[in-house]
Amino acid sequence: MALPSADPAKPTLRAIAWVFLAIGMQSFGGGMSAWIRREVVHRRGWMGEREFVGGLALAQIVPGANGVNLAVFVGTTLRGPAGALAALIGMLLVPVIAVLAMATAFTQLRDIPGVEPVMTGIGAAAIGMNIANGVRMMRKNITGRWPYLLLAAIAAAIGLAGLSLVAVLLAAIPLGLWGARQ
């Protein structure tokens, strides 16, 4: 639900930092783009569906970790360089500290019975979260038979056939643009 406000597209830096801090603390098992879309588009309406999906494409195409790239895109779009830093530092602060702290305690952590199956279960659920996010974005952004076919072909080419991502992108981007021409 997007709450009406004076300028919903311009949240404060503090609001951006808090939202990304919460994302960083909750995102067990990964699924960063799903968390970011939920908070930024779905719950707060800071960004429209189409703009978000365009940013997701940018985050995937530019090299680097997708979720981190996406945080920088959202921060930049909302509040320029300061927004990008707020989103980036907000999202990574807790996970960086957590991961370094856990490394020192890992041998004890690993030997706790049940930790491994619990993490496997969380990981499996996080993949489901990504799928649900994909379905929700599909509903909001994709119309017509051609874009659906292209989407399915990309998922199968990389996920099932194991084709190289760069090769698939080189073919898929022109096809996507061709399909969206007026």
Place this chain on the structure above:
Amino acid sequence: MSGILVKLALLFLGLSLLAVGGGNSVIPAMQHAAVTTEGWMTDKDFLDLFAISRLAPGPGSLIASLVGQKAAGLTGAAVATLAMYGPTCLLVHAAARVWGRYRDAAWRVWVERGLAPVSIGLIFASAIALMRGTETGIAAPAITAAAALILTLTEFHPLLVLALGGLCGFLFRF
């Protein structure tokens, strides 16, 4: 010491620029560099770090910080993290600024509509690849499917669904 820091910086700078489509694609190259080329750790050490990066919240690419820590302590962690994220974040930032200038341009709307099936297709592709990468058995795909259904059809908090996934993992002990 500073030699190690330079090596860490160059390694993660290179890996981040190779990571088109996400961080997972460069994990094997990272392992090769950290274990075989540099000898900072054993294969088993690297697998432990990989497990920790999945145990903590946040992006899995934080394994870069762990490799840096293993090689050169906290300074190493800082150097590896900055090298992994700094340059690519600057790239995205620059691209987002140019992109933002054309917010209302007709061609941008066209590009956004054209890229939507590509970016969403990649989301499904990585979900499929991740599912195929996990151990065989019915429990993990069942949890994935149930979580996908719940989060598509309802507004339950994702954290609740993740916790339920962890509980199911514990109960089934697959």
